[in-house]
Amino acid sequence: MLFIRSFPNNLVQTEALAEWLQEVAVAVETIPYHKLRFVIHEAFVNACKYGHDHNANIVVVIRKHEDLEITITDPGNGFEIPNALSPFDAGAIGLSWNLARDRDTNVIAELRAPNTLSFSLRQEKGHQEVELMENHRGLISILKAAKNLSYHFVPNSFNYLHITC
Amino acid sequence: MLFIRSFPNNLVQTEALAEWLQEVAVAVETIPYHKLRFVIHEAFVNACKYGHDHNANIVVVIRKHEDLEITITDPGNGFEIPNALSPFDAGAIGLSWNLARDRDTNVIAELRAPNTLSFSLRQEKGHQEVELMENHRGLISILKAAKNLSYHFVPNSFNYLHITC
Amino acid sequence: MTQFVRLDTFPEYAIISFQGVSNLDANSALRVKAEMKGLIDEQVSNVLIDLSNVSFIDSTGFGTLISVLKTIKNKNGKLILVGVSPEVQELMDLMQLLNVFELAPDTKSALVQLNA
Amino acid sequence: MTQFVRLDTFPEYAIISFQGVSNLDANSALRVKAEMKGLIDEQVSNVLIDLSNVSFIDSTGFGTLISVLKTIKNKNGKLILVGVSPEVQELMDLMQLLNVFELAPDTKSALVQLNA
Ligand SMILES: Nc1ncnc2c1ncn2[C@@H]1O[C@H](COP(=O)(O)OP(=O)(O)O)[C@@H](O)[C@H]1O
Numbered sequence: 001m002l003f004i005r006s007f008p009n010n011l012v013q014t015e016a017l018a019e020w021l022q023e024v025a026v027a028v029e030t031i032p033y034h035k036l037r038f039v040i041h042e043a044f045v046n047a048c049k050y051g052h053d054h055n056a057n058i059v060v061v062i063r064k065h066e067d068l069e070i071t072i073t074d075p076g077n078g079f080e081i082p083n084a085l086s087p088f089d090a091g092a093i094g095l096s097w098n099l100a101r102d103r104d105t106n107v108i109a110e111l112r113a114p115n116t117l118s119f120s121l122r123q124e125k126g127h128q129e130v131e132l133m134e135n136h137r138g139l140i141s142i143l144k145a146a147k148n149l150s151y152h153f154v155p156n157s158f159n160y161l162h163i164t165c
Numbered sequence: 166m167l168f169i170r171s172f173p174n175n176l177v178q179t180e181a182l183a184e185w186l187q188e189v190a191v192a193v194e195t196i197p198y199h200k201l202r203f204v205i206h207e208a209f210v211n212a213c214k215y216g217h218d219h220n221a222n223i224v225v226v227i228r229k230h231e232d233l234e235i236t237i238t239d240p241g242n243g244f245e246i247p248n249a250l251s252p253f254d255a256g257a258i259g260l261s262w263n264l265a266r267d268r269d270t271n272v273i274a275e276l277r278a279p280n281t282l283s284f285s286l287r288q289e290k291g292h293q294e295v296e297l298m299e300n301h302r303g304l305i306s307i308l309k310a311a312k313n314l315s316y317h318f319v320p321n322s323f324n325y326l327h328i329t330c
Numbered sequence: 331m332t333q334f335v336r337l338d339t340f341p342e343y344a345i346i347s348f349q350g351v352s353n354l355d356a357n358s359a360l361r362v363k364a365e366m367k368g369l370i371d372e373q374v375s376n377v378l379i380d381l382s383n384v385s386f387i388d389s390t391g392f393g394t395l396i397s398v399l400k401t402i403k404n405k406n407g408k409l410i411l412v413g414v415s416p417e418v419q420e421l422m423d424l425m426q427l428l429n430v431f432e433l434a435p436d437t438k439s440a441l442v443q444l445n446a
Numbered sequence: 447m448t449q450f451v452r453l454d455t456f457p458e459y460a461i462i463s464f465q466g467v468s469n470l471d472a473n474s475a476l477r478v479k480a481e482m483k484g485l486i487d488e489q490v491s492n493v494l495i496d497l498s499n500v501s502f503i504d505s506t507g508f509g510t511l512i513s514v515l516k517t518i519k520n521k522n523g524k525l526i527l528v529g530v531s532p533e534v535q536e537l538m539d540l541m542q543l544l545n546v547f548e549l550a551p552d553t554k555s556a557l558v559q560l561n562a
């Protein structure tokens with residue numbers, strides 16, 4: 001069972017996205033609408049903000065199998081890898097770094113396969129004095145709602161964020 | 166592993182489609198390039214010819230799992246069901262009809278689930294006197310190359326042809 | 331341009347409420363932040379934000395609420411979010427913000443909490 | 447407009463070959479069909495179509511070849527497809543056309559088959 005739509009690459013589209021997800025949520029059942037909407041909204045906003053190619057559409061594919069697999073394409077060259085390494089550079093494999101740091105949670109990004117960036121949350125003993133972050137919370141919230149979150153670099157195809165819930 | 170791209174909805178795009186599939190075929194390995202190109206080309210041409218909404222893009226998603234799953238979206242209201250029934254009409258479930266008839270092969274379309282049209286080939290003892298068909302061979306050739314071929318009607322989302330090879 | 335945000339000031343506190351915007355997200359958050367910051371800077375310290383008309387808040391929207399929280403804390407004031415729906419509370423949990431904001435079901439109980 | 451299709455006529459047969467088109471598909475097939483039909487209608491009966499420059503044929507392209515086959519058969523002529531690549535032959539198989547067309551690896555053997 002696949003739900004596929006593409007949206008122009010701008011923030012105003014989050015309204016149309018939310019309406020579409022209302023029907024999808026009815027058919028999907030395993031996740032409430034407001035969570036499904038939030039997770040995909042966050043990924044969509046990121047794709048708009050950080051994607052470079054502004055006339056490319058953003059394609060959203062929701063596949064209901066055992067798990068719910070959500071794919072949001074990214075019209076840009078995707079996440080920057082530290083030291084300006086390419087995600088296909090053998091030397092970059094195994095590299096992991098801290099993408100966002102909150103009081104007691106870090107988002108760790110790790111380049112596993114030559115084109116796969118996987119994200120995970122690492123809880124740390126709360127160091128309260130750390131300034132409360134105003135942004136950089138999008139991936140934290142997706143990670144909390146998802147079983148698995150990864151970003152895939154695919155040459156000559158759309159890069160995409162892949163969320164399993 | 167997902168390969169996703171969207172193409173404007175016109176026949177001239179088959180060139181760009183072929184080039185893209187060249188790289189995809191290298192990564193996919195389980196099917197030679199010329200077959201992968203032919204199957205997706207046929208589906209793409211049909212989506213262009215029979216899709217109604219000419220400014221919608223056609224999205225192609227190739228998913229390599231155990232099988233190769235190919236999804237081609239269809240910017241239109243899709244296959245016509247006989248007696249002008251809707252694919253969601255309970256009465257239409259179980260309906261099956263002959264979509265294309267060649268000398269010794271028939272393409273049978275059957276409405277299984279409320280939104281799923283599945284296709285199959287039925288070989289018949291060759292009645293040679295039947296006129297050799299000039300067209301209506303696209304689905305026959307996809308069916309011969311594929312394990313499974315189905316068309317899915319999805320309200321408020323893109324309809325799509327789904328090919329498993 | 332209609333205001334997104336309305337301010338009602340009382341001796342001990344002020345109430346900020348939303349009109350004409352039910353999504354506090356990347357589209358509306360910048361304007362809401364500017365309007366709120368403008369309203370709060372006058373000698374207001376305790377603030378109630380009435381979110382009963384807000385059905386969706388994204389990470390940018392929450393970022394706006396966090397920056398308001400910081401402004402008020404710097405003035406030793408108190409911020410209470412009023413009428414937050416169960417769904418938005420779940421989103422807050424995803425954002426790890428449930429222990430950051432003080433919530434109250436309605437203005438009455440928010441006022442009790444203010445003076446507690 | 448350059449011709450897609452070239453005709454070389456000989457006493458017993460004619461050879462049709464392609465120039466400037468390597469895909470015989472939905473984009474090119476209509477024009478190819480028109481050009482071929484134009485060339486064949488003169489008193490030609492046996493025809494060899496040299497497909498060695500054609501790397502891809504789709505169902506519309508094959509439809510064109512079928513209609514040419516019918517025209518030639520109606521004139522009791524013979525059609526032989528020459529130099530069809532292994533890949534295109536596999537596509538022919540998908541189209542269930544392998545037992546419909548006569549193939550020959552090159553013109554020499556095609557001529558032998560013509561007189562067989
Ligand atoms: N689609 C994307 N493409 C490239 N970089 C991204 C993408 N999404 C997120 N990022 C990077 O990850 C960081 C954290 O993202 P997020 O948690 O959404 O917070 P924010 O967007 O507020 O910074 C961003 O600052 C950005 O550098």
Ligand SMILES: Nc1ncnc2c1ncn2[C@@H]1O[C@H](COP(=O)(O)OP(=O)(O)O)[C@@H](O)[C@H]1O
Pocket residue numbers: 211212215216239243244245264265300301302303304305
């Ligand atoms: N994407 C599609 N949407 C609607 N109808 C389609 C689509 N693809 C094929 N069809 C229907 O199936 C029939 C057979 O298609 P095909 O085998 O490709 O042959 P042809 O396109 O030459 O008729 C078509 O005539 C058309 O009625």
